[in-house]
Amino acid sequence: MSFVPFPGTNAPADEAWGDDQQAEETTARMSFLEHLDELRKRLVVSVCALGVTFLIAFAFAQQLYDFVMKPLAAMLPRSPTEALSKIDPNALKLLTPEQIKALKSVQDLGGKLIYTEPTEAFMLYLKIAFLVGIILAAPVILWQLWLFISPGLYRKEKKWAIPFVTLSTTGFVAGAAFTHYLLFPWMWKFLASFSNEYTLFAPKIEDVFSLYTKMLLGMGVVFQMPTLVYFLAKMRIVTARFLLKNFKYAILVIFVLAAVITPSGDMLTQTLFAAPMIGLYVISIAIAWIVAPRRKPAPAPAE
Numbered sequence: 001m002s003f004v005p006f007p008g009t010n011a012p013a014d015e016a017w018g019d020d021q022q023a024e025e026t027t028a029r030m031s032f033l034e035h036l037d038e039l040r041k042r043l044v045v046s047v048c049a050l051g052v053t054f055l056i057a058f059a060f061a062q063q064l065y066d067f068v069m070k071p072l073a074a075m076l077p078r079s080p081t082e083a084l085s086k087i088d089p090n091a092l093k094l095l096t097p098e099q100i101k102a103l104k105s106v107q108d109l110g111g112k113l114i115y116t117e118p119t120e121a122f123m124l125y126l127k128i129a130f131l132v133g134i135i136l137a138a139p140v141i142l143w144q145l146w147l148f149i150s151p152g153l154y155r156k157e158k159k160w161a162i163p164f165v166t167l168s169t170t171g172f173v174a175g176a177a178f179t180h181y182l183l184f185p186w187m188w189k190f191l192a193s194f195s196n197e198y199t200l201f202a203p204k205i206e207d208v209f210s211l212y213t214k215m216l217l218g219m220g221v222v223f224q225m226p227t228l229v230y231f232l233a234k235m236r237i238v239t240a241r242f243l244l245k246n247f248k249y250a251i252l253v254i255f256v257l258a259a260v261i262t263p264s265g266d267m268l269t270q271t272l273f274a275a276p277m278i279g280l281y282v283i284s285i286a287i288a289w290i291v292a293p294r295r296k297p298a299p300a301p302a303e
Contacts, residue, residue, distance in 0.1 A: 038151070042144040049140035054133035061125045064132055068180075069113060072188055072208060076111050077195040113205045124205050131213060135176060139169045160231065167227040175223030178276060179216045187215075187269055218261060222277060229284035233291050240289035243281070250281050 057064060115121050142165045150158055195201040232238040243250070258273035 038148060042148045046137070046141045046144045049137040050133055053136035054129055057132035057136065058126070058129035061129050064128050065125060068128060068209070068212065069205065071185065073111060073113050075185065075189050075192055076113070076203075077192055077201055112202070113208060114202050115205050117206075120204070120206055124209055127209060127213070131216070135173065138172055139165055142168045160234065163230065164227070167230060168224060171223040171225075171227050172220040175219035175221070176216050178223070179212075179219045183219065183272060183276075184212055184215055186272060190269060219276070223280060225277070225280040226284050226287050230287050230291055233288040234293070236293060238288060239292055240285050243285045243288055247281075247285075251278065254278055254281065 115124075143161075146161050146164055150161070192201050229238060229243070233240070254277040255270070255274050258270045258277065262270045262273050
């Protein structure tokens with residue numbers, strides 16, 4: 001990848017690309033204002049795409065709310081009220097059938113998420129729709145990002161557009177799915193297990209969704225590791241041998257990162273965070289080996 005030269009600067013020559021580089025340098029020169037105008041265009045398209053996907057997601061806000069929050073509420077501990085058992089039998093005889101029915105309808109404490117601000121629940125619907133809108137608009141946003149940086153690329157590098165968008169989108173969706181179906185429910189169940197006869201776990205929906213969003217977006221970024229290695233290997237910056245040689249240091253760094261981003265300090269949750277990172281690192285080694293440019297054999301000396 002080359003840096004886009006500005007007027008009055010001399011672009012460095014790179015013999016590896018030959019005439020293709022000179023042709024690209026001639027057509028890819030953009031002024032600072034042209035860069036800003038191009039950035040504005042890409043941001044406008046990205047924001048419009050996000051706005052459309054947000055409106056689509058908001059139309060299904062109730063279904064999305066149930067999809068995210070209902071499983072979490074089901075895992076919350078309950079504290080049985082046993083209202084009738086706490087009433088004196090003699091006093092119970094004085095109650096009317098309607099009063100007894102009302103006491104029987106008293107639900108157990110717990111098992112529900114709470115909100116304490118008047119607009120908190122409504123804002124949560126908007127945030128869920130916005131989060132889903134980001135996921136749906138991810139291909140368009142990534143494509144606009146590629147279009148913004150493509151003027152500074154050589155002709156051979158521009159062929160990486162489809163792999164970039166495809167791998168980035170797939171990685172983000174895979175990270176989000178891993179968080180929703182495995183990582184967050186397991187951690188949520190662990191945190192809720194500390195509830196006992198003295199304490200009741202009744203979290204606010206704002207706090208729950210904030211933690212959920214951070215973990216989902218964080219794992220979406222972590223799952224970009226194979227995509228990053230793919231392009232670094234294509235540019236011969238990293239190799240499979242280099243990644244394999246530094247595997248033990250990578251494990252150390254992964255567990256340090258897992259300890260930082262893990263909301264609880266237990267070893268099991270930290271390992272659950274680190275496990276997908278280690279798996280992605282192994283996949284990245286395989287990707288680096290597959291996509292690495294092969295060296296052409298040296299021609300045999302003429303006799």
